[in-house]
Amino acid sequence: MNLTVNGLPRTLQAGASVADLLAAMDAKPPFAVAVNTSFVPATRHAQHLLQPGDHVEVISPVTGG
Amino acid sequence: MNTASPTPSAPDTLTLYGETFQSRLLLGTARYPSPSTLKAAVQQARPGMVTASLRRQTSGSAEGGQSFFELLRELGVPVLPNTAGCHSAQEAITTAQMAREVFNTPWIKLEVIGDDYTLQPDTLNLVAAAETLVKSGFKVLPYCTEDLILCQRLVDVGCQAVMPWAAPIGTGRGPVNPYGLQVLRDRLNVPMLVDAGLGLPSHACQVMEWGFDGVLLNTAVALAQDPVAMAVAFADAVRAGRAARRAGAMQPQASAQPSTPVLGTPFWHHAPA
Numbered sequence: 001m002n003l004t005v006n007g008l009p010r011t012l013q014a015g016a017s018v019a020d021l022l023a024a025m026d027a028k029p030p031f032a033v034a035v036n037t038s039f040v041p042a043t044r045h046a047q048h049l050l051q052p053g054d055h056v057e058v059i060s061p062v063t064g065g
Numbered sequence: 066m067n068t069a070s071p072t073p074s075a076p077d078t079l080t081l082y083g084e085t086f087q088s089r090l091l092l093g094t095a096r097y098p099s100p101s102t103l104k105a106a107v108q109q110a111r112p113g114m115v116t117a118s119l120r121r122q123t124s125g126s127a128e129g130g131q132s133f134f135e136l137l138r139e140l141g142v143p144v145l146p147n148t149a150g151c152h153s154a155q156e157a158i159t160t161a162q163m164a165r166e167v168f169n170t171p172w173i174k175l176e177v178i179g180d181d182y183t184l185q186p187d188t189l190n191l192v193a194a195a196e197t198l199v200k201s202g203f204k205v206l207p208y209c210t211e212d213l214i215l216c217q218r219l220v221d222v223g224c225q226a227v228m229p230w231a232a233p234i235g236t237g238r239g240p241v242n243p244y245g246l247q248v249l250r251d252r253l254n255v256p257m258l259v260d261a262g263l264g265l266p267s268h269a270c271q272v273m274e275w276g277f278d279g280v281l282l283n284t285a286v287a288l289a290q291d292p293v294a295m296a297v298a299f300a301d302a303v304r305a306g307r308a309a310r311r312a313g314a315m316q317p318q319a320s321a322q323p324s325t326p327v328l329g330t331p332f333w334h335h336a337p338a
Contacts, residue, residue, distance in 0.1 A: 006121040006122065007121065027122060028122065030131075032162075032164070032166045032167045034163060037155055037156065038159060039166075042166060057121065058121065059122065059160075059163055060120065060121075061137070062095075062117070062119065063093075063097070063117065064118025064149055065234070065282075065283030
């Protein structure tokens with residue numbers, strides 16, 4: 001299925017979870033995830049199944065003011 | 066509210082949402098020439114909190130990720146995540162939820178931007194986002210304008226402190242609406258920190274003399290020729306302004322008043338020969 005991850009197109013196997021996506025992109029902790037602008041807590045990464053066309057954001061700490 | 070006190074020598078910590086902070090200076094972490102400079106500035110100025118943000122992992126930011134997170138842990142200063150760059154209440158709420166998980170803190174500097182040129186807050190959506198986050202257990206410090214009614218609405222929805230701007234973010238212009246800020250300070254009885262637009266330590270000292278409870282700044286330190294020295298200068302200015310506020314200033318007089326006693330002055334009104 002086709003997704004958008006951090007603004008870029010990405011293809012993932014059907015039925016993949018957020019945890020599967022994080023593993024596929026070799027995400028480096030610490031990070032947090034939102035799917036279609038809704039926060040998905042870490043405790044639900046394995047259960048939250050992604051759908052075709054989902055927009056996923058994986059974000060990490062940066063400097064800020 | 067932490068305003069003038071009859072006992073200036075008493076401990077003078079900052080209390081927000083029931084938590085105590087040892088400094089009334091909050092310092093941003095962005096735009097420093099190097100991580101080592103940021104580290105030295107924080108270590109020298111010893112701010113009560115440092116701000117941080119969140120961005121996409123794939124953005125290629127050289128300053129992000131694990132190394133910055135490790136630096137924050139080394140500093141040992143409470144972290145205040147922000148929602149910078151958010152343009153809607155939903156974006157800000159989701160970003161705050163993500164920040165709470167990443168930084169393991171309920172504190173959030175809430176930014177909802179309404180105009181990209183001035184970075185002026187979207188005041189209506191700011192209140193809506195603040196209400197949702199407060200109800201979700203966040204300790205919200207909203208970045209707002211000096212508008213009295215806006216700040217009252219933020220307090221009404223549960224914000225226990227507000228952070229009015231002095232001027233648009235990063236301009237260093239200092240307070241552009243002194244009247245508005247002072248009226249706000251006088252009218253609302255909650256802690257207030259001036260956030261954004263300060264350029265000089267004298268600006269920080271001025272707003273502290275007006276009775277504000279702290280300041281949050283970033284660019285004025287990060288872009289100084291010597292950021293570490295400027296961070297210390299701001300910390301000193303915040304302490305000086307706060308001390309002056311607590312000490313109680315004299316009332317300005319319309320005419321000159323001799324500070325040296327005139328009684329017994331030799332040659333007093335003695336006409337020259």
